[in-house]
Amino acid sequence: MTDGLPETNAAPARVGLVGRLRGSARARWIVIAAAALVLVLGVVTWRYFAVRESTDDAQIDAHLNPVAARVGGTVSAVLVSDNQYVEKGAVLVTIDPADIKVALARAQADLAENEASSRAAGRTVPLTSMTATAQEGAASGDSGGADARLVAVRAQLREAEARERLAGQDLERLKPLIAKDEISQQQYDTAVSAADAARAARDAAAAAVAAAQKAAAAAQARLAQVSTSREQVDIVAARAASAAAKVEMARAALEQARLNLSYTEVRAQVNGVVSRRTAEVGQVVQPGQPLLALVSLDDIWVTASFKESQLRTIRPGQPVEIGVDAYGGRKYRGRVDSIAAATGARFSLLPPENATGNYVKVVQRVPVKIVFEQGQDKERVLRPGMSVVPTVITR
Numbered sequence: 001m002t003d004g005l006p007e008t009n010a011a012p013a014r015v016g017l018v019g020r021l022r023g024s025a026r027a028r029w030i031v032i033a034a035a036a037l038v039l040v041l042g043v044v045t046w047r048y049f050a051v052r053e054s055t056d057d058a059q060i061d062a063h064l065n066p067v068a069a070r071v072g073g074t075v076s077a078v079l080v081s082d083n084q085y086v087e088k089g090a091v092l093v094t095i096d097p098a099d100i101k102v103a104l105a106r107a108q109a110d111l112a113e114n115e116a117s118s119r120a121a122g123r124t125v126p127l128t129s130m131t132a133t134a135q136e137g138a139a140s141g142d143s144g145g146a147d148a149r150l151v152a153v154r155a156q157l158r159e160a161e162a163r164e165r166l167a168g169q170d171l172e173r174l175k176p177l178i179a180k181d182e183i184s185q186q187q188y189d190t191a192v193s194a195a196d197a198a199r200a201a202r203d204a205a206a207a208a209v210a211a212a213q214k215a216a217a218a219a220q221a222r223l224a225q226v227s228t229s230r231e232q233v234d235i236v237a238a239r240a241a242s243a244a245a246k247v248e249m250a251r252a253a254l255e256q257a258r259l260n261l262s263y264t265e266v267r268a269q270v271n272g273v274v275s276r277r278t279a280e281v282g283q284v285v286q287p288g289q290p291l292l293a294l295v296s297l298d299d300i301w302v303t304a305s306f307k308e309s310q311l312r313t314i315r316p317g318q319p320v321e322i323g324v325d326a327y328g329g330r331k332y333r334g335r336v337d338s339i340a341a342a343t344g345a346r347f348s349l350l351p352p353e354n355a356t357g358n359y360v361k362v363v364q365r366v367p368v369k370i371v372f373e374q375g376q377d378k379e380r381v382l383r384p385g386m387s388v389v390p391t392v393i394t395r
Contacts, residue, residue, distance in 0.1 A: 053314055054391040057365060058304035060324075062384040065270050065294040067092060069285040070263040073099060078281055084274045085380070086294070093266040093279050093291050100264060104257040111250035118247045121240035150212040157205035160198065167191070167198035272296040273380075297380040300372060302334065304390045305344055305365035313394040314339065320370050323389040324382065332382075333373040336392060340367040368392075 073095040080092050171191045178188040272294030279291040302322060306314065320334040340347075343364040370390050372382075 052391050052393055053306065053310045054389060055304050055306050055310070056387070056389050057306075058302055058370075058388050058390050060300055060382055060384050060386045060388060061303045062300040063270070063296045064275075064384075065272060065296060066290050067266060067268070067292050067294060068288050068290050069093075069095065069266065070287055071095060071100065071260045072286045073097075073264065073284070075279055075281055075283045075285060078277070078279050080274045080277070080292070082274055082277050085272070085297075086268045086274060087271050088268055090268045091265050092268055092274075095264040095266070095285065097261055097264040100257065100260045104254070104261055107250065107254040107257040111247070111254050114243065114246045114250040118240070118243035121236070121243040124236050124240065147216050150209070150216045153205065153208040153212045157202070157209045160202040160205035164195070164198035164202045167195040171195045266291060268294060270294055270296050271298055295384060297377075297382070300377070300382055300384065301337065302370040302372075302388055302390055304368045304370055304388075306368050308343070308364045308366055311339065311366055311368075314368065314392050315394075319393045321391045321393070322370065322372070323391070325387045325389070326383075327381070329389070332376050334370045334390070335373070337369040337371045340369075342366075 075093060076096045077094045078092075079094070080086055080090075086092065171194075174183060174188050174191045177183045178185065275293045275295050276290075277292040279285070285291065302320075314336060316336050316338055318336045320336060322332040322334050323329040324332065343366050345364060370392075
């Protein structure tokens with residue numbers, strides 16, 4: 001016996017106590033291990049999400065290319081349907097070309113007419129120049145000859161005047177002598193005849209001078225008139241230049257008519273899917289009127305609106321995981337392309353204002369452009385407007 005108890009009961013009591021101590025130690029280690037595991041998971045989770053910024057305010061965007069008529073007319077055929085994929089250069093709509101063909105024929109006729117006029121005007125210029133040169137030379141020669149004749153007859157007039165004075169002087173000397181009968185009457189009559197002949201010769205010379213002066217004046221007038229022929233040459237040359245300019249205008253009109261004829265076939269400028277088709281056969285359209293739109297699925301991107309507090313670590317070039325809601329969160333790879341220059345509120349139609357002074361701080365969102373890595377959407381299943389969840393890996 002020990003302390004009044006049977007020895008048979010003391011051993012099991014010691015074994016139970018040891019078991020309880022061992023159980024409590026094991027439980028303590030389990031708790032410690034679980035706490036350590038939770039701590040490790042917390043650290044891993046924190047490190048995972050600390051380098052990621054995500055938002056559900058994002059959607060796919062793409063270029064929406066409107067297709068409009070470039071010439072007016074009646075739609076003769078619509079060769080595509082809604083949601084059809086077309087390649088660049090494919091004919092989408094045709095417009096009746098009858099009126100434009102008539103305009104093309106008229107432009108061709110106008111060009112031929114203007115070219116003929118230009119050739120005629122061009123040939124007139126050298127002919128007019130040659131004629132003007134010849135006329136100017138002849139008029140100049142006539143003027144020079146008239147001036148020379150005028151000089152000659154003036155000299156003859158001076159000679160006739162001198163003879164007249166000499167004959168008059170001789171007659172005056174003979175008058176006293178005939179009165180005294182110192183000379184014969186015949187001698188006196190001869191002197192009188194000589195004086196009359198000298199006077200007549202002087203009158204004839206004066207008349208010749210007057211005629212020569214008129215001839216010289218007429219020659220000068222003809223020379224002055226011929227000198228204006230140079231201006232006529234300039235006028236003809238200007239007409240030729242005008243005709244050449246009209247030829248260029250006619251060529252431009254012909255080229256425009258040819259372009260208008262080509263515009264009767266409305267072609268796709270990019271690869272894309274037909275959308276918002278409004279063109280119908282028989283519809284009369286005007287230049288600039290929209291016919292349909294092409295959505296380019298070869299160049300799509302994501303516009304994600306991140307909170308301004310998330311932009312601290314976001315930079316262009318960082319990788320992005322893009323989950324698409326329409327396909328059960330299917331993941332695509334991308335990268336940050338650029339960050340908008342202002343918040344989305346600033347680009348809204350009615351930007352918010354705080355004119356009352358009751359300011360409430362609202363976290364703003366900034367659009368971020370994210371581009372897809374090439375070759376991930378070969379089936380072109382991604383569509384503009386689809387909601388996505390982009391996750392930017394900042395480190």
